[in-house]
Amino acid sequence: EAQVTQNPRYLITVTGKKLTVTCSQNMNHEYMSWYRQDPGLGLRQIYYSMNVEVTDKGDVPEGYKVSRKEKRNFPLILESPSPNQTSLYFCASSLGEGPIPGELFFGEGSRLTVL
Amino acid sequence: QKEVEQNSGPLSVPEGAIASLNCTYSDRVSQSFFWYRQYSGKSPELIMSIYSNGDKEDGRFTAQLNKASQYVSLLIRDSQPSDSATYLCAVNEAGTALIFGKGTTLSVSS
Numbered sequence: 124e125a126q127v128t129q130n131p132r133y134l135i136t137v138t139g140k141k142l143t144v145t146c147s148q149n150m151n152h153e154y155m156s157w158y159r160q161d162p163g164l165g166l167r168q169i170y171y172s173m174n175v176e177v178t179d180k181g182d183v184p185e186g187y188k189v190s191r192k193e194k195r196n197f198p199l200i201l202e203s204p205s206p207n208q209t210s211l212y213f214c215a216s217s218l219g220e221g222p223i224p225g226e227l228f229f230g231e232g233s234r235l236t237v238l
Numbered sequence: 239q240k241e242v243e244q245n246s247g248p249l250s251v252p253e254g255a256i257a258s259l260n261c262t263y264s265d266r267v268s269q270s271f272f273w274y275r276q277y278s279g280k281s282p283e284l285i286m287s288i289y290s291n292g293d294k295e296d297g298r299f300t301a302q303l304n305k306a307s308q309y310v311s312l313l314i315r316d317s318q319p320s321d322s323a324t325y326l327c328a329v330n331e332a333g334t335a336l337i338f339g340k341g342t343t344l345s346v347s348s
Binding site: 171181213 | 328337338
């Protein structure tokens, strides 16, 4: 089954404790991206990766890091989480052909609470 | 900052009616447009994509695009209670991201 898998799905942590949200896709997609979704603000892009060689910031990258060491994985790293990073996070991927990024396929989401 | 605007709703329609959802965008060079449906607590799910001016139909859904007016819409015919969700309009920006509107909440009453 074609899918984007995120883990953990739910996490409660404390300020300053480093955490990683993993994202893996099995569709051989070139493009991957992280979004956060907050009430009243909608979906906002954190980082994106056009392919394993190109990664860049989105609209709200502060406090986050990513890496793209292999095509299928695109983890989101919070080095020192703060309460304002409490949010619902989505990883998404796209084939990367035609008008990039094209149709995005989303993971199930990771709900993060930072106390 | 490129913007995608949608009425937040809620848009309420009776079962069997046509629901009309609208979206405007600010970037004149955008070439790709998408409608996603998101149920509460779930991830966005792609419903339609449209790239050319005019109408595109898929089952009960019709997407309409007018690039001159920077306007894209989604019509849902014969609305069902299961269509009750938030509908997100998304526009391709500069080949790096999809920019999403904040969504319109649709409620279909039986």
